[in-house]
Amino acid sequence: MTTFMKNPLLSLMAASLLIFNVACKDNDPKTPQSCDGVEFEYEGDLGPAYWGDLCLDSECNGNSQSPINITGATDDAALTDIPQTYVATATHIVNKGHTIQFNFDGGSSIVVNGETYDLLQFHTHTHSEHEVNGAHAPMEMHFVHKNASTGKLAVIGVLVEEGAENAVLEHIAHDLPETKDATHESADTFSAADFMPADKSYFTYAGSLTTPPCSEIVTWIVMEHPIEASLDQIEHFEHLEHENARPVQALDGRVIKHHKG
Numbered sequence: 380m381t382t383f384m385k386n387p388l389l390s391l392m393a394a395s396l397l398i399f400n401v402a403c404k405d406n407d408p409k410t411p412q413s414c415d416g417v418e419f420e421y422e423g424d425l426g427p428a429y430w431g432d433l434c435l436d437s438e439c440n441g442n443s444q445s446p447i448n449i450t451g452a453t454d455d456a457a458l459t460d461i462p463q464t465y466v467a468t469a470t471h472i473v474n475k476g477h478t479i480q481f482n483f484d485g486g487s488s489i490v491v492n493g494e495t496y497d498l499l500q501f502h503t504h505t506h507s508e509h510e511v512n513g514a515h516a517p518m519e520m521h522f523v524h525k526n527a528s529t530g531k532l533a534v535i536g537v538l539v540e541e542g543a544e545n546a547v548l549e550h551i552a553h554d555l556p557e558t559k560d561a562t563h564e565s566a567d568t569f570s571a572a573d574f575m576p577a578d579k580s581y582f583t584y585a586g587s588l589t590t591p592p593c594s595e596i597v598t599w600i601v602m603e604h605p606i607e608a609s610l611d612q613i614e615h616f617e618h619l620e621h622e623n624a625r626p627v628q629a630l631d632g633r634v635i636k637h638h639k640g
């Protein structure tokens with residue numbers, strides 16, 4: 380060996396480093412870890428029932444969780460159509476493993492309760508996460524908007540029913556990336572407005588992210604009327620992201636409001 384190991388102080392330091400290293404490489408899933416990029420699944424040991432214990436700041440066992448079954452909503456005459464400023468974006472698709480995500484260029488936003496939220500991305504769930512009167516739709520799109528100063532989110536959920544081929548999806552989604560982290564860039568442009576149902580009626584409630592850490596920072600706006608996509612189109616997403624719907628969560632006294640557009 381070398382002079383390095385002959386120096387008792389250095390040997391001690393080397394030993395401490397070794398112990399530190401082993402401790403930090405503990406892969407026991409019960410060890411608290413950061414929620415950032417934490418692995419989760421939709422079934423088995425890493426499934427939704429265990430998300431609350433998955434990582435340090437998980438709020439998945441909280442009282443304001445999403446998705447929910449939308450039923451018994453209260454009409455609220457004070458609500459208005461959501462002001463939407465949606466501009467055309469080029470197509471940026473990322474296969475996130477559990478979902479297919481379309482990132483937006485800047486410039487699109489909505490106003491909710493007097494606050495502006497910038498549109499970041501939409502992604503898809505097959506089948507839908509929200510239920511309406513106990514029934515799923517075969518697919519749901521989540522348009523994620525963020526308030527730049529508070530960090531809070533406003534997410535518009537659009538339910539997708541099986542029907543006519545969706546022309547906008549056909550225009551931008553013919554080359555969905557097949558493997559996790561794969562991307563697809565295209566100059567084809569579209570606007571989030573192209574996916575919004577003509578009828579602006581919606582349900583709204585206070586909820587959470589539907590994946591770990593399930594942060595309770597989301598104003599949900601679920602459009603009452605679905606849009607359509609063909610069975611082929613829905614199955615294409617389902618084939619890539621598999622079943623990725625968190626079960627509905629308890630309402631726990633929250634109020635669901637309804638706006639008639």
Ligand SMILES: [Zn+2]
Binds near residue numbers: 502503504589
């Ligand atoms: Zn989602």
